[in-house]
Amino acid sequence: MKIILNIDKVFQELLLQEDIDQDKRITVEDKGPKKFHLASNGQEIVVEGTYFLSNLLQELILAGEQGNDYIDTEMIFEKPAERISRMIRDYFWDGLTRTMDEKGLENILTDSKSKAEKAIVYVPFTDHFAFEYYKKLASKFNLKVVQLPEKITPEYVRSINDEGGILSLALVEHNGEISGLPFVVPGGRFNEMYGWDSYFENIGLLLDGKLDLAKSMVDNFAYQIEHYGKILNANRSYYLTRTQPPFFSSMIREVFESMPDKDINWLQSKLEIAIKEYETVWMEKGKRLTDNGLNRYFAEGIGLPPETEQGHYDDLLKPYAQAANLSVADYEKEYYQRKIINKELDAYFVHDRSVRESGHDTSYRLEAICASLNVVELNAMLYKYETDFEELTTKYFKGSFMYNGFTYTPEYWKEKAEKRKHLMNRFLWNEDLKCFDDYNFETQKSINFLSATSFFPLWAGIATEEQAEKMVRYALPKLICLGGIAGCAPEALAHIGAEQMQRQWDYPNGWPPHQIIIWKGLCHYGYDDLAQELIYRWLWMITKNACEYNGTVPEKYDVVSASHKVFAEYGNQGTDFEYITREGFGWMNASFQYGLNHLTPNLRGELNKMTSPEDLF
Incomplete structure (x- = not known):
C-alpha cells in the first residue's frame, strides 16, 4: 500500500525520535521508544522495532532521492532475507560498479590511496590506444598519465610507491564513443578491481542476472594478463609485482555456461589467455613453482609494502630501531627509503608481500613463512584450472585446443591434474x-x-x-x-x-x-x-x-x-x-x-x- 507523506518532515521527526546516538542510523543500540506513528489520509500505521524503523528510514531516503511524495508500506514490512537480497540485486551492485573512462574516472581518482598532487593513471607499454585516450582527459581531471616501461621490475615499482596511481583497464570503442568495460569493486576503501574478490562477486552477479557485467569482469582480467603479465592483486600501481589467488578458469567457465547463446570465439580467446597465465605466472620454476612440483605464492618487491597503515610494523621494527639508536618512525622511514639496508627485513617482506598476494592478509598461518609454503588452497585452485581445461577442451573443442603452436588435449591436462593430486596427497x-x-x-x-x-x-x-x-x-x-x-x-x-x-x-x-x-x-x-x-x-x-x-x-x-x-x-x-x-x-x-x-x-x-x-x- 502506498501512503502519501511529507517525506522530509517525517524523516526529520523519525530521526529526532529514534536516532538517539545521532549516527544517522537507527540501530539496536538506539534507546528510543522504537515505535513510530505514520498518519496519512485518515489512516495511521504503527511502525515498531529496530528493523522496521530502519526500513522506514531507508525508504524515506529513497523516496526523497526519487522525488516521490509517498512510500510503499510493503517495503517497510518486507521480510528480512528478501529485503537484503533485493537491495543487493537492485542497489548494491550498481553502487559498486566502476568504469575507467570519462564518465567514471572521478569516482576512482578521488580515492584516498592517491597520494600524489595530481591523480595518476598508469598505462601499459603495450596499450597506445589507452595512453592517447587518457592524455586527452588529462586537463579535465587534473590527471598525470604515465606510460609504464616495457619491463616492470621491483626497482621500478618501488620508485613509484609513494604515488599510488591507478592502472588502466580495458577500453572499447563503439560508434566512435570510447568507454571502459565496467567492473565491480569490493567496497569501502577498496575502490579498485581486486583479484579473488572479483570471482566471488561474479557468482552473485550471475545469480542476479547481470551477465554482461560478469562477462566484462572476465574481459578486464584478460586485459590484465595481456598487458601487465598477470591478474593483479588490484589495479593499483604498487600491486604490479603481485598476482592473486587463481580463479580465472572458474570465472570463464561460469560466465560462458551462463550465456544463452554460447560464444565459442569468446571462450577460445579467454582460454588462450588463461593458459598463458597458467604457464607464465604459475608454472615458471624458481618463482611460484617449487622443486617438488607444487606451487607457492611469491610476490616480488623491495622493502615495506606502501599500502599498510601507519604503525602496522612497529612491533617488527622496534628491535632494529633500538639497535640503530633510532625511533621506530625514523627507522621505518630510512628503511623505506633504502637508506638502511637490512637483509633480514628484506626476507621478511618477501613473505609479507606473498601473504598479500594470497589474499589472506593477514594470518598467523602465513606470517613470516608464506613464500616457503606449498599452500593447500593455491594447489587446489590450480588443480581446478587443469580439470577445467580438460573438461572444456573435451566438451567444446572436440578434444583438441591449439595455442601458441602447441596442441593441448584433454589427456595432457588430465595428466597434469593427476600429477598434482598425487603430490598433494604426498605432501x-x-x-x-x-x-x-x-x-x-x-x-x-x-x-x-x-x-x-x-x-x-x-x-x-x-x-x-x-x-x-x-x-x-x-x-x-x-x-x-x-x-x-x-x-x-x-x-x-x-x-x-x-x-x-x-x-x-x-x-x-x-x-x-x-x-x-x-x-x-x-x-x-x-x-x-x-x-x-x-x-x-x-x-x-x-x-x-x-x-x-x-x-x-x-x-x-x-x-x-x-x-x-x-x-x-x-x-x-x-x-x-x-x-x-x-x-x-x-x-x-x-x-x-x-x-x-x-x-x-x-x-x-x-x-x-x-x-x-x-x-x-
Whole structure:
C-alpha cells in the first residue's frame, strides 16, 4: 500500500525520535521508544522495532532521492532475507560498479590511496590506444598519465610507491564513443578491481542476472594478463609485482555456461589467455613453482609494502630501531627509503608481500613463512584450472585446443591434474589433522595449522571419499561456530600470546569466500544437510546484523559472537554509511545471494523468522 507523506518532515521527526546516538542510523543500540506513528489520509500505521524503523528510514531516503511524495508500506514490512537480497540485486551492485573512462574516472581518482598532487593513471607499454585516450582527459581531471616501461621490475615499482596511481583497464570503442568495460569493486576503501574478490562477486552477479557485467569482469582480467603479465592483486600501481589467488578458469567457465547463446570465439580467446597465465605466472620454476612440483605464492618487491597503515610494523621494527639508536618512525622511514639496508627485513617482506598476494592478509598461518609454503588452497585452485581445461577442451573443442603452436588435449591436462593430486596427497595430506595442510618445503614439514583453506580440495574434487569423510567428521567441526565457518581452528592459535594482535583471517573471524568454497565442496561429496546448516548459520548472522544495524552488510564477521564488530587490524569495511548502505560489500553480497539461492524453502522461512541456529541444529 502506498501512503502519501511529507517525506522530509517525517524523516526529520523519525530521526529526532529514534536516532538517539545521532549516527544517522537507527540501530539496536538506539534507546528510543522504537515505535513510530505514520498518519496519512485518515489512516495511521504503527511502525515498531529496530528493523522496521530502519526500513522506514531507508525508504524515506529513497523516496526523497526519487522525488516521490509517498512510500510503499510493503517495503517497510518486507521480510528480512528478501529485503537484503533485493537491495543487493537492485542497489548494491550498481553502487559498486566502476568504469575507467570519462564518465567514471572521478569516482576512482578521488580515492584516498592517491597520494600524489595530481591523480595518476598508469598505462601499459603495450596499450597506445589507452595512453592517447587518457592524455586527452588529462586537463579535465587534473590527471598525470604515465606510460609504464616495457619491463616492470621491483626497482621500478618501488620508485613509484609513494604515488599510488591507478592502472588502466580495458577500453572499447563503439560508434566512435570510447568507454571502459565496467567492473565491480569490493567496497569501502577498496575502490579498485581486486583479484579473488572479483570471482566471488561474479557468482552473485550471475545469480542476479547481470551477465554482461560478469562477462566484462572476465574481459578486464584478460586485459590484465595481456598487458601487465598477470591478474593483479588490484589495479593499483604498487600491486604490479603481485598476482592473486587463481580463479580465472572458474570465472570463464561460469560466465560462458551462463550465456544463452554460447560464444565459442569468446571462450577460445579467454582460454588462450588463461593458459598463458597458467604457464607464465604459475608454472615458471624458481618463482611460484617449487622443486617438488607444487606451487607457492611469491610476490616480488623491495622493502615495506606502501599500502599498510601507519604503525602496522612497529612491533617488527622496534628491535632494529633500538639497535640503530633510532625511533621506530625514523627507522621505518630510512628503511623505506633504502637508506638502511637490512637483509633480514628484506626476507621478511618477501613473505609479507606473498601473504598479500594470497589474499589472506593477514594470518598467523602465513606470517613470516608464506613464500616457503606449498599452500593447500593455491594447489587446489590450480588443480581446478587443469580439470577445467580438460573438461572444456573435451566438451567444446572436440578434444583438441591449439595455442601458441602447441596442441593441448584433454589427456595432457588430465595428466597434469593427476600429477598434482598425487603430490598433494604426498605432501599436503596430514593424517594427524585428518585434513589437508600447508607444507613448508624448506623444513620439509607440515605446519599443523587447521584452516578453512584446508577444505579447498573438497571444492576442487581432489579428496577421496575416505579423506572427505575424515575431514567432515574430525576436522570441520573444529571450525563451525554460531555464525558459520571460522578462518581457522582456535587450537591453531595455541602458540599465539594473549597480548598479540588478532589477525583478521584467523579465528574468530569468518569470511565469505571460505563459506562459499566449503558449501560447494560439501555438496560435491554428498554432505548436503551439513551444507544447508552452514549456509543457514551464515545467512542468519548476516540477516540478524542487517536487521539490528540499519541494513549493514560488511566485509567480514566475528562468527563466534555472530557480530560484524570485528576486533582485528584494518577494521571492517562496508560499515561506514549514513541512513542507508549503497553498496554492502562485494563478496558478502555474493555469499548472501548464493546461500539464499541454495537454501531449502523450509530454512528460508526460518531465516525470515530469524530463528537462531541453536534452535535448529
